[in-house]
Amino acid sequence: MSTAPPTTTDEAPQAAAPAPKSRGPWAPLRPLILRLHFYAGVFVAPFLLVAAATGFLYAGAFQAEKLVYSHEMTVPVGDTSLPISEQVDAARKAYPEGTVSAVRPSPEDDATTRVMLSGVKGVDATHTLAVFVDPYTGKVRGALEQYGSTGALPLRTWIDEFHRDLHLGENGRLYSELAASWLWVIAGGGLVLWFSRRRALRKVRGTVGRRRTLGLHGTVGVWAAVGFIFLSATGLTWSTYAGANIDVLRTSLGQATPSVSAAASGGEHAGHDTASGAGGDGEHGVGLDKILAAARAEGLGDPVEIVPPADASSAYVVKQVQRSWPEKQDAVAIDPTTGEVTDVLRFDDHPLLAKLTRWGIDLHTGVLFGLVNQLALMLLAGSLILLIVWGYRMWWQRGRGSAFGRPIPRGAWAQVPPYVLVPLMAAVAVVAYFVPLLGIPLAGFLVVDVVLGEIAHRRGRRAAA
Numbered sequence: 001m002s003t004a005p006p007t008t009t010d011e012a013p014q015a016a017a018p019a020p021k022s023r024g025p026w027a028p029l030r031p032l033i034l035r036l037h038f039y040a041g042v043f044v045a046p047f048l049l050v051a052a053a054t055g056f057l058y059a060g061a062f063q064a065e066k067l068v069y070s071h072e073m074t075v076p077v078g079d080t081s082l083p084i085s086e087q088v089d090a091a092r093k094a095y096p097e098g099t100v101s102a103v104r105p106s107p108e109d110d111a112t113t114r115v116m117l118s119g120v121k122g123v124d125a126t127h128t129l130a131v132f133v134d135p136y137t138g139k140v141r142g143a144l145e146q147y148g149s150t151g152a153l154p155l156r157t158w159i160d161e162f163h164r165d166l167h168l169g170e171n172g173r174l175y176s177e178l179a180a181s182w183l184w185v186i187a188g189g190g191l192v193l194w195f196s197r198r199r200a201l202r203k204v205r206g207t208v209g210r211r212r213t214l215g216l217h218g219t220v221g222v223w224a225a226v227g228f229i230f231l232s233a234t235g236l237t238w239s240t241y242a243g244a245n246i247d248v249l250r251t252s253l254g255q256a257t258p259s260v261s262a263a264a265s266g267g268e269h270a271g272h273d274t275a276s277g278a279g280g281d282g283e284h285g286v287g288l289d290k291i292l293a294a295a296r297a298e299g300l301g302d303p304v305e306i307v308p309p310a311d312a313s314s315a316y317v318v319k320q321v322q323r324s325w326p327e328k329q330d331a332v333a334i335d336p337t338t339g340e341v342t343d344v345l346r347f348d349d350h351p352l353l354a355k356l357t358r359w360g361i362d363l364h365t366g367v368l369f370g371l372v373n374q375l376a377l378m379l380l381a382g383s384l385i386l387l388i389v390w391g392y393r394m395w396w397q398r399g400r401g402s403a404f405g406r407p408i409p410r411g412a413w414a415q416v417p418p419y420v421l422v423p424l425m426a427a428v429a430v431v432a433y434f435v436p437l438l439g440i441p442l443a444g445f446l447v448v449d450v451v452l453g454e455i456a457h458r459r460g461r462r463a464a465a
Helices: 029-068 084-094 154-165 173-196 209-236 241-252 288-297 352-365 370-398 418-434 436-464
Strands: 099-104 113-118 128-133 140-146 304-307 316-320 331-334 341-345
Touching: 029 154, 029 173, 029 370, 029 436, 084 099, 084 113, 084 128, 084 140, 084 288, 140 154, 154 173, 173 209, 173 241, 173 436, 209 241, 209 352, 209 370, 241 352, 241 418, 241 436, 288 304, 288 316, 288 331, 418 436
Parallel strands: none
Antiparallel strands: 099 113, 099 304, 113 128, 128 140, 304 316, 316 331, 331 341
16 A cells, blocks of 8 residues: 555556566556556645544544543442432533433443533533433532534544544535545555565565665555555545435435334324433433333343433433444333333344444444554554655655655556456446545546646657757
């Protein structure tokens, strides 16, 4: 995998020289891939570098969060937990503003209960205020702004948004989508280039200068390529443009993620499993204690989140929120007036692509396998940073250490047989349509390449004259 590709006489033959027939129809693709690899590496690598650096920080944010907010998140283990309704009452007495949007009972013996409040002044509209309550004493240990389904607190939220959009809002998300759109192309191209080289040219030991940099770059890139392709694919699933196309495709295939019906008695109000609570204290009808007991009877073990009814005709929704392996994602809807379960949705019944999407996102964000997952992500991010540095270094070394080297000679596409080139171009066009931040820059590379080629051609004609 190369982000700023190498070029030597043995690896970048002049495009005008015909490839030996014995090498087969695929041989001319190598210089074409090498040229694309070069342009992608030079121009996309800065975006990848930012994504890798911020991703490295995010992977470490989970453990940092536990240390920074240990007072709010943990408590001494007591003998008997208070009913969940009393814990919510304690939170509301300390923080009466806003409405209860969700409650997460203490999932472990030493963990606090979180009562999430929406509509609190000074809290971002897309966030909630999480009030942390000691489940044994009812004492409020603090309150912090929280974001997302994984319950990110301020430190992790800041790093998450920095990684996702550089704190620039929706426009900033274009940078991360661009990086994700090209990472798999660069990684895949690097694999092709590395394995198409002669084995003797792949070694690191005993080499110096540019050959050594290339050996390090290629060796690390090969080992990390599968991880890069995975990060690219999963990152695109919740990107702005490619993510929307993926959602449409999944829906058309009947593979969309289902949601439990929150209609209290089969009415028209369905699918409000993430709606805010309608009342200020989260208590409706039979109350939180009986609602939680009904969910437990359906097999919903910790950690769970209780979402109050959205309106008078809606039900409580209790859903499991464990994203670590094995995942717990079952959900039930419970009628607030009777305490009866009105709908059940098991994660086992989700469509295959919905499950794969869930697992992929959780693995990408570092929660699926906990600390091991997070360390692996940090290793991948560090590898990508090294590869980018080595890539630019090779480009510099190609210019004899005094200037960056020239790009790969153009014209390689002319050596590719039409029966290979035409299907390849069609496949690229389809992928570019569904992944626009791959297609648009690729078109830009081609335009720039054609213009530069025409300029060079005219200069050559004038020099010859």
